Amino acid sequence: MHERVNSVNKNVCTILVFVISLVFVNDNHLGPAQEFTSALEEFQRVSGLPVTGVFDEATKTAMNKPRCGVPDKEATYSTLIPPTVNVHQNEPNRRRKRHLAGLVSKNRQKREVSETGHMAFSKTLLRWRLMGEGYSSQLTVDEQRYIFRLAFRMWSEVSPLDFVEDTSSPLEDIDIRLGFGTGRHLGCNQRFDGTGREFAHAWFLGDIHFDDDEHFTAPNTGSGISLLKVAVHEIGHVLGLPHIYRPGSIMQPSYLPHEAGFEMDWMDRKAIQHLYGGCKGRFNTVFDWIRKERTAYGEVVIRFNTYFMRDDWYWLYENRNNRTRYGDPVALQVGWRGIPTGGVDAYVHVWSRKRDDVYFFKGTQFWKYNQDQDQAFTQDQEGWRYPRRISEGFPGVPSPIDTAFYDRRESRIYFFKNSLVYGFDVGANSLARGFPKRIRDVFPPVVSGDHPDGNVDAAYFSYTHNAVFLLKGTGFWQVVGSRDRWRRPFLPRNGLLPRKEVDTQWFDICNVHPAALRMNEHSPVHS
Ligand SMILES: [Ca+2]
Ligand SMILES: [Ca+2]
Ligand SMILES: [Ca+2]
Ligand SMILES: [Zn+2]
Ligand SMILES: [Zn+2]
Structure with a gap:
């Protein structure tokens, strides 16, 4: 210099x-x-x-x-x-x-x-x-x-x-x-x-x-x-x-x-x-952590942050700058205390008028996350001790799962395992009618043959894009939303748009x- x-x-x-x-x-x-x-x-x-x-x-x-x-x-x-x-x-x-x-x-x-x-x-x-x-x-x-x-x-x-x-x-x-x-x-x-x-x-x-x-x-x-x-x-x-x-x-x-x-x-x-070249790799789970916060003036505001998790590390993604936060990745245990080591399978945030519950899934178990204390519950207000078995908390859902996401409009969690998807009705606490179904039937390819088939790594609802993404390996498929169908009515409901590489949409998610x-x-x- x-x-x-x-x-x-x-x-x-x-x-x-x-x-x-x-x-x-x-x-x-x-x-x-x-x-x-x-x-x-x-x-x-x-x-x-x-x-x-x-x-x-x-x-x-x-x-x-x-x-x-x-x-x-x-x-x-x-x-x-x-x-x-x-x-x-x-x-x-x-x-x-x-x-x-x-x-x-x-x-x-x-x-x-x-x-x-x-x-x-x-x-x-x-x-x-x-x-x-x-x-x-x-x-x-x-x-x-x-x-x-x-x-x-x-x-x-x-x-x-x-x-x-x-x-x-x-x-x-x-x-x-x-x-x-x-x-x-x-x-x-x-x-x-x-x-x-x-x-x-x-x-x-x-x-x-x-x-x-x-x-x-x-x-x-x-x-x-x-x-x-x-x-x-x-x-x-x-x-x-x-x-x-x-x-x-x-x-x-x-x-x-x-x-x-x-x-x-x-x-x-x-x-x-x-x-x-760009940074490529498979993710365990990707999610927006959305929460209500009270400002200094007493207003309630909704904030969210985007997280990409891989093994025992995570990145916070700055959507506004379209890059990861400086200094990431950070060890999972530092930012998410009490969740299991070695990579989680899925993250689900059940968020409705009645509920505001965050869960992590790994193997046959799930953990509930205390958002106020910023650490996993060992026991929640209802007296449940964690981790709990998935089969107890979500009857009819198999384990381990590949990934899952919560669909707010339908009050439904979609759990993915192999080539099947399990719609879970949160209110009824049971599988939705007709599930499990083939992923391919619920999320059909827009272009014939361009589909993950199964073993999806992460299903991610992005508030920034107002869209669901299925990630597998180094690629992703965006799920057709209602806005897409309004503009292009020929698109199938929940259709998967053609595959793209993750690093063409989310930048600088690089291992150290x-x-x-x-x-x-x-x-x-x-x-
Ligand atoms: Ca000199
Ligand atoms: Ca996963
Ligand atoms: Ca690197
Ligand atoms: Zn120089
Ligand atoms: Zn010299």
Whole structure:
């Protein structure tokens, strides 16, 4: 990260990306020649060289300084890297070869061009280490490690990548090595420049060095340069991101003082997902937790939050921003005390004029949730002890179930199991007439053959969309509602619209490595 864009940075910072892309083009004879030429011209332009489009002496000389993996270029990803796949090391220039040798051969299996044709790591679990010879003299080692864990976590929260701190594996197995130094440092042949100007440099798909002449500080300590911000920016480069010229982006070339509540910008999220894809996965259950709250003025207002649950973790989904809450996922037991571990099967909120009951289901049992106390009941006001057997509380409903949701209009719970659905009449406390039925008969496909058939993971009524969704695997089907049928009367009642991928509708529901999940509990940094 740099205080401001200057031509020196431009010269050094683009080089590695271009060198790597040129290696690809040179050695892969299928590589399109015009891509090579335009990449070369681009390199010459940002390097301040005559733009010849030819691999001339000046260009070769400039490329002999592959010291910084920071491509200083606007976010036009496609022009930089040709869409070729294999890395071959076959360079005419000895010096360049020496500089690149470790990098290229070391990462030969690790890196390739992603689906979208851009350079990226080809695996999703990456190991990092703060090198013992490279500790900062300004923060405790615990603080440094904590800040780096947080920085990696921030990228993990918005991408399919996961990061683990690895302090024991052989060095060659570490993907990203971090260290601090001043002037000449860590055997690196790009020296740091003292206080100011350059704060750090990073190798594309490689290591990060921090200039310890900068006054690095922990988050929210007010003065100095936020090590967290610099680290997040440099990790972005390591992962393959160029500078992004957009206010709010962590990939802006200029360092801005650490504002409170610093988060990953929309563009940063889209950029990393452009390289590595969206976050996909199966959910245990998805629901809107709706409740009445009294405001400071005594008004009763209805609020709801959307939750996605997977195994022992959950995300709160911010519908207004169309993304997950910063810092998620959170351990289930932290936010939903007393519900069973290992993933619940279903959530049901029976919400009518008479009742306001929240249930979780798992296996053959169900739990009732005390919304005032924000924890599961062990015993409710009517004297029932929990967990109870599903067969007792919901006669006629089998167990375990796949999922369930409450339909307010019909005062009915729909329980799903395998290919059947059980309509349960809450008032009568029994199965509705004619149930169970085939899911396919109650929720017919709108497009023939496009249907989950059975084993639905989650049935979700969304207040935001005013629609029911059936989720299975990484996909979902939206249930046709009355508004849809008013506009398009030919649609079948409760028909399932064609399948879509969950990550095209709900963004950034990304796993974080379990080792990184509990980090908040032992933070040496006050936040
Ligand atoms: Ca992740
Ligand atoms: Ca500096
Ligand atoms: Ca489920
Ligand atoms: Zn940068
Ligand atoms: Zn260095």
